[in-house]
Amino acid sequence: MDTYRNFIGGKWIESSSPRTVNNINPANTDDVLGTIRQATREEALAAVEAASEAFHGWRKTPAPSRGRIVAKAARLMEEAKEELAQILTREEGKTISESRGELQRSINVAEFCAGESRRMNGETILSELPSNFAYTIKQPLGVVACVTPWNFPVAIPVWKIAPALVAGNTVVFKPATLTPATAVRIVEIFEQAGIPPGVLNLILGSGSDAGEEIINHPAVKAVSFTGSNSVGIRLYEQVSRRGAKCQCEMGGKNPVVILEDADMDLTVESTAQGAFGSSGQRCTATSRAIVVNEVADEFVKRIVQRAESMRIGDGSDAKTEMGPSVDESQFKTVLDYLNIGREDGARLVCGGERATGDGLDKGYFVRPTVFDHVTPDMRIAREEIFGPVLSVLRVKDFDEAMAVANDTEYGLSSAIFTNDAARIFRFVDEIETGMTHINSPTTGGEAHIPFGGIKGTGIGDREQGSTALDFYTELKVVYVDYTGRKREGNLY
Secondary structure, eight states: OEEEOEEETTEEEOOOOSOEEEEEOTTOTTOEEEEEEOOOHHHHHHHHHHHHHHHHHHHHSOHHHHHHHHHHHHHHHHHTHHHHHHHHHHHHOOOHHHHHHHHHHHHHHHHHHHHHTTOOOOOEEEOSSTTEEEEEEEEEOSEEEEEOOSSSTTHHHHHHHHHHHHTTOEEEEEOOTTOHHHHHHHHHHHHHHTOOTTTEEEOOSOIIIIIHHHHTOTTEEEEEEESOHHHHHHHHHHHHHTTOEEEEEOOOOEEEEEOTTOOHHHHHHHHHHHHHGGGGOSTTOEEEEEEEHHHHHHHHHHHHHHHHHOOBSOTTSTTOSBOOOSSHHHHHHHHHHHHHHHHTTOEEEEOOSBOOSTTOTTSOOBOOEEEESOOTTSHHHHSOOOSSEEEEEEESSHHHHHHHHTOSSOOSOOEEEOOOHHHHHHHHHHOOSSOOEESSOSOOOOTTSOBOOOTTSEESSOBSGGGTTTTTEEEEEEEEESSOOOOSSOOO
8 A cells, every 4th residue: 555645845755643544445445545644734834834935936937937847747647647547546436438538638727727828918008197108917926725626636636736836826735635646646747747846735634734724824825725615615714814815616506407399319318427427526517407397207217217227336447337426425425315305205216325236335336316306495406415316307498497597506507408599598698607508518628718606606716718827816017107207296
């Protein structure tokens, strides 16, 4: 077994903490990949101090030079793609095809951010004064903390770390304790790419100890977080209280609206991908299918057939379509929600139980589950489950579908299935989500396109795409009076 180490000031350092956590394969709990020694507060402090010391030199490094290091990291990820995908599948439980897809997304993001190093442009602005020149420049913030979840343990760290580095910041990276192996490999790749000592630091530890030390440190000028709403809101309050920037990408309760003219083959397959892909452990997962009565029976029949046909198992098997929940805690949470759905009166039409047999008994497997005749007030229609559970809500028409779709505290992603152009554009106008899809799953995104939500889902600037560097920079306005003449009067 590996004992995962912290990376502080350019050195790999094993924690002095006696507290350890095993890194377990969720598809087979007998398979222990390694052990984490939970970083201490002192070690977290050392990482912040190393990042703070490295900042002055890194910010003076020309942006294209910073970009070249990120571009080299992208090439190294490409070379290690299969190795990383295998680690990801074994550690987090994704199918191998999903892991390969996540790795490609990570490579794309790093490549895009590297290119942005040559596009960190300000603008020139005509002054209302004679002989004056005004312009804007983007400058780095300082030390940035990147706090990432377990469900996309390569892609999300990369899409935070890469733009932070390109913008000229130094980084303290605090990943989820469930996915240390992928975190270590990411940092090893950046180290191999030539990142200077202290510019990127890794702390493996709990949020309550090491995490608290990082996010509350006065040298940390910004915190980028992805995770649950309960943690994100509390973190935002803490960070904002001391005047630092904070970006939180949190939960989702993403709807698909299915109208009477939908292509049912496309609709069923897309909904199954969105609901059961990655075992439902995506913030963009499809959790509510809002279906007009006219086609509801057909949709339910066919989505049940698709759910029951899915091959469940160890993600390393290329034939597997759905892997396990990530750990025992998440597994129990999903099972609890299955009981809640029954108790609230939803009609269970498939799944609803632990998957056993065929070698599944040692893993945290839940059968793909569909509840029908769910009402908007039920907990399974309102709360994020983060498991392979789809709630079907029946409505009489498009107007009711829109009301139900927007009746949620979340606002990340959505989709509609119809060929009616008028209703498509009404949907785009009226749906209360940061991203929406037409005749495609609620999941997915591209490296050069912004990612994020509204309402209770997102706080702060969008991640990825052309807006990715906005969060990691400050805009400075410069006025130049190139004659030096005394001004007449006082402008403001």
